[in-house]
Amino acid sequence: MTTMAKKRDYSLVGESTRAAIETGLASAEWYHTDVPRKTMKELMQRSDGPAIRDTVIWIVAIVGSAAGIVWFWGSWWMVPFLFVYGVLYGSSSDSRWHECGHGTAFRTRWMSDVVYHIASFMLMRNPVQWRWSHARHHTDTIIVGRDAEIAVMRPPDLLKAALAFTGILDFRYSLPTLVRQAFGTLSDEEKSYIPEMEQHKAVVAARWHVAIYVATIALAIALRSWIPLVLIGLPRLYGTWHMVTTGLLQHIGLADNVVDHRLNTRTVYMNPISRFIYWNMNYHVEHHMFPMVPYHALPRLHELIKHDLPAPNPSMWHAYREVWPVLLRQLKYEDYYLKRELPPTARPYRGEFHEVDMSAAAE
Amino acid sequence: MADWVEACAVDDVEEEDVIRFDRGGRSFAIYRSPDDEFFATDGFCTHEKAHLADGLVMDDIIECPKHNGRFNYKTGQAKGAPVCVNLATYPVKVEAGKVMIQI
Numbered sequence: 146m147t148t149m150a151k152k153r154d155y156s157l158v159g160e161s162t163r164a165a166i167e168t169g170l171a172s173a174e175w176y177h178t179d180v181p182r183k184t185m186k187e188l189m190q191r192s193d194g195p196a197i198r199d200t201v202i203w204i205v206a207i208v209g210s211a212a213g214i215v216w217f218w219g220s221w222w223m224v225p226f227l228f229v230y231g232v233l234y235g236s237s238s239d240s241r242w243h244e245c246g247h248g249t250a251f252r253t254r255w256m257s258d259v260v261y262h263i264a265s266f267m268l269m270r271n272p273v274q275w276r277w278s279h280a281r282h283h284t285d286t287i288i289v290g291r292d293a294e295i296a297v298m299r300p301p302d303l304l305k306a307a308l309a310f311t312g313i314l315d316f317r318y319s320l321p322t323l324v325r326q327a328f329g330t331l332s333d334e335e336k337s338y339i340p341e342m343e344q345h346k347a348v349v350a351a352r353w354h355v356a357i358y359v360a361t362i363a364l365a366i367a368l369r370s371w372i373p374l375v376l377i378g379l380p381r382l383y384g385t386w387h388m389v390t391t392g393l394l395q396h397i398g399l400a401d402n403v404v405d406h407r408l409n410t411r412t413v414y415m416n417p418i419s420r421f422i423y424w425n426m427n428y429h430v431e432h433h434m435f436p437m438v439p440y441h442a443l444p445r446l447h448e449l450i451k452h453d454l455p456a457p458n459p460s461m462w463h464a465y466r467e468v469w470p471v472l473l474r475q476l477k478y479e480d481y482y483l484k485r486e487l488p489p490t491a492r493p494y495r496g497e498f499h500e501v502d503m504s505a506a507a508e
Numbered sequence: 509m510a511d512w513v514e515a516c517a518v519d520d521v522e523e524e525d526v527i528r529f530d531r532g533g534r535s536f537a538i539y540r541s542p543d544d545e546f547f548a549t550d551g552f553c554t555h556e557k558a559h560l561a562d563g564l565v566m567d568d569i570i571e572c573p574k575h576n577g578r579f580n581y582k583t584g585q586a587k588g589a590p591v592c593v594n595l596a597t598y599p600v601k602v603e604a605g606k607v608m609i610q611i
Contacts, residue, residue, distance in 0.1 A: 189564045280590040
């Protein structure tokens with residue numbers, strides 16, 4: 146039984162952290178589908194081609210839509226350009242940040258680093274802090290007290306989840322966080338996953354970000370125009386909805402405190418535009434199981450190992466319809482979760498990690 | 509005095525690849541570079557306990573399969589976050605088709 150007697154404590158320096166370390170949930174050995182080394186080596190191969198192509202399209206679309214906003218400023222014709230620019234700036238930057246943070250998007254390292262820093266800035270994420278928080282997310286995926294990137298905690302705060310689509314909460318968190326870090330202060334939680342030798346780099350990065358925002362505000366004042374802020378900073382509000390729509394589905398409503406990504410992570414089939422924006426991170430079980438595989442090879446990996454994975458959700462709509470009743474149930478009974486069923490061809494889950502007594506949830 | 513031990517046969521490692529070699533409760537990684545030279549390092553990443561032999565060799569870099577941390581496997585140098593601590597390397601020689609490492 147893994148039923149938790151108490152409310153979950155999501156602090157990274159609290160009781161759950163201690164429990165996760167003591168029980169071996171922290172830094173555990175995770176389940177992997179068997180893939181022959183030769184095949185995996187082929188899948189892991191890096192190439193600059195796909196990412197250069199996608200990045201050129203990305204930059205051209207960003208610059209083009211920004212030009213449209215400026216050109217049609219003050220008329221309704223700028224709305225479609227705002228829509229496109231916002232999603233490119235406030236949502237697709239998340240997948241670029243993610244893939245380039247892993248270093249898998251490009252073969253050439255400096256290209257990954259350049260895109261990583263640009264995307265981090267667009268997202269108001271400290272590039273140093275978030276590199277480390279994401280490493281922790283992969284070590285301890287949805288382990289309570291360890292994972293720094295659990296988007297929806299239990300019991301779920303549905304208002305907070307709904308507001309996430311507007312970017313308001315993230316904006317309210319991210320900007321003051323950057324300012325605090327720019328003044329040289331890292332929180333205890335940040336220090337728990339950023340090694341001491343890297344902490345000064347986080348402060349320097351925050352100062353660069355804040356300096357650019359100050360310069361943007363100064364430019365807006367000098368020009369007596371909102372345009373600089375609509376192009377830099379505010380897209381984090383009006384363009385974030387796609388990132389949240391796709392990103393929430395990664396783990397929401399699924400098991401926590403397990404060491405099998407098939408139980409706590411979700412793969413969802415998506416339309417080609419969302420897959421471009423999201424850089425194939427809809428194949429999320431595959432990504433977590435094999436983070437070395439570049440985004441452009443994830444569809445091939447999916448085909449190779451899907452016999453061992455739960456059936457993917459056929460659409461985002463299907464996934465949200467499936468998870469909604471689970472969230473409502475979790476409001477009363479936070480141990481409840483959506484158990485992903487495996488096909489008969491799959492290796493079974495390790496029983497001790499999913500035998501949570503959910504009978505109380507049926508009451 | 510460190511001993512020379514047989515780690516594997518030359519043909520056990522493909523060009524630009526790595527294999528795992530365990531001995532005496534320790535784990536090592538044996539590399540074959542694109543220019544057909546052999547190298548050896550500790551088998552586990554210095555960041556977290558992941559077998560480097562499951563990672564990807566690119567030129568003179570080994571990338572850890574867990575968090576994509578990169579090392580130069582010829583020198584052991586950590587190439588940046590999330591790896592900050594260098595990797596131990598070991599002398600290697602090839603004799604009669606066998607890869608020997610000094611540990």
